[in-house]
Amino acid sequence: MEKASAKPGAAALLQAVATLPLPQGYLNFVGRLILRFLQTAQGVGAFALITLGVTFTKWNTSWRVIHPLIRAQIDRAGVRLLPGIAFLGLALGLVIVGQTVSILNKFGAGQYTGTVMVTVLIRELGPLAAALLVMARVGTAIVIELGLSRAQGEVEALEALGIDPVHYLVMPRVIGLAGAIFSLTVYLIIVALLSGYLFIFLQGVPLLPGEYFDLIARALLWEDFVLIGLKTLTFGTIIAIVTCYHGLAQRLRLEEVSEATTHAVAQSVVGCVLADALFILVYILM
Amino acid sequence: MAAPAEPVSTPPLIELRDADIASAQSPDTALVENVNWRLHPGDFWAVGGLQWAGKSDWLTTVAGLQRPATGQHLLFGEPTPAMTQVELLAARRRIGLVFENGGRLFSHLTVEENVALPFCYHHNCPKDEARETVAAVLQLTGVGELAGQLAGQLNRSWRQRVALARALVLQPEVLLLDNPLAGLDPRQTRWWLETLDALNAGHAWMNGRPLTLVATADELRLWGTHARRFGWLQDRRWLDLGGRAELAASGEPSLQDILAA
Numbered sequence: 001m002e003k004a005s006a007k008p009g010a011a012a013l014l015q016a017v018a019t020l021p022l023p024q025g026y027l028n029f030v031g032r033l034i035l036r037f038l039q040t041a042q043g044v045g046a047f048a049l050i051t052l053g054v055t056f057t058k059w060n061t062s063w064r065v066i067h068p069l070i071r072a073q074i075d076r077a078g079v080r081l082l083p084g085i086a087f088l089g090l091a092l093g094l095v096i097v098g099q100t101v102s103i104l105n106k107f108g109a110g111q112y113t114g115t116v117m118v119t120v121l122i123r124e125l126g127p128l129a130a131a132l133l134v135m136a137r138v139g140t141a142i143v144i145e146l147g148l149s150r151a152q153g154e155v156e157a158l159e160a161l162g163i164d165p166v167h168y169l170v171m172p173r174v175i176g177l178a179g180a181i182f183s184l185t186v187y188l189i190i191v192a193l194l195s196g197y198l199f200i201f202l203q204g205v206p207l208l209p210g211e212y213f214d215l216i217a218r219a220l221l222w223e224d225f226v227l228i229g230l231k232t233l234t235f236g237t238i239i240a241i242v243t244c245y246h247g248l249a250q251r252l253r254l255e256e257v258s259e260a261t262t263h264a265v266a267q268s269v270v271g272c273v274l275a276d277a278l279f280i281l282v283y284i285l286m
Numbered sequence: 287m288a289a290p291a292e293p294v295s296t297p298p299l300i301e302l303r304d305a306d307i308a309s310a311q312s313p314d315t316a317l318v319e320n321v322n323w324r325l326h327p328g329d330f331w332a333v334g335g336l337q338w339a340g341k342s343d344w345l346t347t348v349a350g351l352q353r354p355a356t357g358q359h360l361l362f363g364e365p366t367p368a369m370t371q372v373e374l375l376a377a378r379r380r381i382g383l384v385f386e387n388g389g390r391l392f393s394h395l396t397v398e399e400n401v402a403l404p405f406c407y408h409h410n411c412p413k414d415e416a417r418e419t420v421a422a423v424l425q426l427t428g429v430g431e432l433a434g435q436l437a438g439q440l441n442r443s444w445r446q447r448v449a450l451a452r453a454l455v456l457q458p459e460v461l462l463l464d465n466p467l468a469g470l471d472p473r474q475t476r477w478w479l480e481t482l483d484a485l486n487a488g489h490a491w492m493n494g495r496p497l498t499l500v501a502t503a504d505e506l507r508l509w510g511t512h513a514r515r516f517g518w519l520q521d522r523r524w525l526d527l528g529g530r531a532e533l534a535a536s537g538e539p540s541l542q543d544i545l546a547a
Contacts, residue, residue, distance in 0.1 A: 157391075168407070
């Protein structure tokens with residue numbers, strides 16, 4: 001009886017509260033949403049730390065099996081998305097770069113072209129657009145394939161064979177996506193700048209190619225290169241961790257896979273935007 | 287068949303002490319209570335039980351994939367809760383597990399890739415270097431001709447054989463089989479029983495070393511002349527039925543019904 005009347009642990013209580021149906025009260029509704037968010041953040045954070053630990057401790061373990069998997073993920077999330085990123089870059093160049101430069105010149109503010117391009121395209125839009133494209137094309141597929149693997153018991157089969165599922169399934173995806181988003185961002189920026197100039201040229205803006213690229217090069221700081229590298233690697237890691245977490249963290253039934261995919265996409269977007277905000281803050285404070 | 291029915295004095299490979307077997311779906315629910323069981327080198331156990339008796343959960347607990355709700359589980363003399371993740375993975379390498387219902391193969395890989403994966407992972411070698419070993423083990427399990435086919439395209443009985451090949455490729459010390467005879471025709475059943483007998487007696491693939499076997503089954507009749515130790519799961523109880531003579535003399539009513547059927 002003493003055991004039965006003992007107070008449950010904080011984690012068990014939190015779990016019990018979070019699984020209760022949502023009440024009608026708006027404040028309670030918001031409170032419960034925050035609780036669930038914190039729970040998910042805790043789960044994703046723990047999963048990220050495990051993955052980080054495995055990446056460092058097992059980098060050279062079974063590398064003849066794991067490194068080809070990393071290359072396959074880079075191929076899948078990077079090389080195969082090149083046409084898509086080229087299209088996106090072309091569109092961004094025409095819509096944003098071309099129009100912005102054209103308007104700046106119209107109002108006699110052509111000297112700000114470089115600053116605007118670096119701030120809008122290189123620092124912000126490029127990394128975020130590449131990350132969103134990879135998330136839509138590859139992130140969703142990761143949740144589905146890992147969710148199905150888990151539902152069919154293949155993850156337990158890996159464990160039974162003495163293969164660490166985080167090492168075999170998660171680590172190649174994290175490294176692959178991080179590397180792919182970095183490379184795609186660079187391609188996206190180059191294509192957008194080139195196609196932007198094409199639009200400027202077609203509109204008859206009096207700006208020579210040399211002047212255009214010189215304005216951009218002069219506005220670029222060494223911090224921008226560091227920022228692009230860190231940002232894209234962070235976005236790739238966030239997307240891979242969140243999607244792998246939703247695919248693997250709990251045993252899904254087949255019908256739950258689609259819902260897990262939706263959650264993973266939403267949380268990846270939130271994660272990337274929050275990380276982006278953090279980078280802006282750090283950049284401003286620097 | 288020459289091995290004694292009673293356990294020998296060698297230390298057990300796997301042991302359950304006062305263990306309550308938890309359900310995989312709800313880890314707080316005990317499906318089988320108070321299990322005391324030891325697996326010695328060279329043993330051949332057949333553990334029966336009706337459907338939903340908890341056989342699969344019992345077997346995955348024995349393999350160390352699942353923790354008992356209470357009690358102790360020891361792998362090669364070490365309590366599993368005290369083992370690090372690395373030690374646990376190393377211990378699992380010494381245990382082969384063939385899952386029920388198609389063996390949980392990786393459906394997007396070919397038969398050859400499925401079998402090569404654990405070998406390449408643990409030997410850190412490319413697929414090409416594993417080709418000869420994989421071909422040999424596929425030949426042993428009679429699926430050599432299916433090497434290039436996707437695992438997802440095979441029927442259940444062939445998948446089960448590929449799963450056996452995948453478990454054997456690492457030359458484990460213990461082989462655990464979850465209901466391997468479920469849904470097989472008599473010819474396939476005979477093949478499985480003969481192959482398991484050969485492995486337990488000391489197959490050339492295992493360099494003549496007798497492989498310790500544990501198989502679960504819905505009923506024990508087919509195993510009566512093959513396994514040497516028998517267990518039964520029913521009503522959340524674990525019953526050690528002893529050897530063949532004790533099995534025939536068992537007074538357990540539910541077991542007698544099945545054996546007489």
